[in-house]
Amino acid sequence: MKKTILSALLVSVTLVAGDAASVYKSGLMLPANGEVIYKKQCATCHGDNGEKSAFKGSGAITGMDTATLAKELKDYRYGSVNKYGYGAQMKSVLVDLSWDEIDAVSAYVNSLK
Numbered sequence: 001m002k003k004t005i006l007s008a009l010l011v012s013v014t015l016v017a018g019d020a021a022s023v024y025k026s027g028l029m030l031p032a033n034g035e036v037i038y039k040k041q042c043a044t045c046h047g048d049n050g051e052k053s054a055f056k057g058s059g060a061i062t063g064m065d066t067a068t069l070a071k072e073l074k075d076y077r078y079g080s081v082n083k084y085g086y087g088a089q090m091k092s093v094l095v096d097l098s099w100d101e102i103d104a105v106s107a108y109v110n111s112l113k
């Protein structure tokens with residue numbers, strides 16, 4: 001029993017002390033890291049610098065205004081925006097992100113060039 005508690009404790013200490021980039025997972029009590037979230041959750045479709053068109057018709061998102069982007073992402077999260085008919089893809093990505101994480105990733109996209 002003591003051993004189990006001790007190893008559980010060790011695991012949590014390792015998680016908290018580890019590099020935020022390597023242990024990032026939505027829901028852990030770590031400060032939201034926009035860059036890590038972007039690379040993990042957005043880059044496959046939007047490109048490393050937001051330059052890629054996610055599909056024919058959508059544009060680059062590089063450098064988008066932080067507040068505008070955060071609002072749009074929250075709307076996608078709730079399914080209340082569907083610009084080109086593929087909003088469900090965005091919703092499925094955003095549904096696991098918190099408000100803090102959406103704000104952080106928006107600021108990161110804004111910083112992209």
Ligand code: HEC
Pocket residue numbers: 037038041042043044045046054055057058059060061069072073081082083084085086087088089090093094105109
């Ligand atoms: C599975 C692929 C995929 C992933 C991953 C993804 N997106 Fe998208 N994104 C899309 C598609 C498809 C659209 C077009 C949705 C529509 O029809 O409105 C879109 C639209 C957008 C738009 C609106 C673009 C425009 O031209 O108006 C923004 C901004 C955006 N995504 C940002 C993000 C961010 C930030 C992330 C990461 C949190 C992300 N996306 C993750 C596929 C993806």
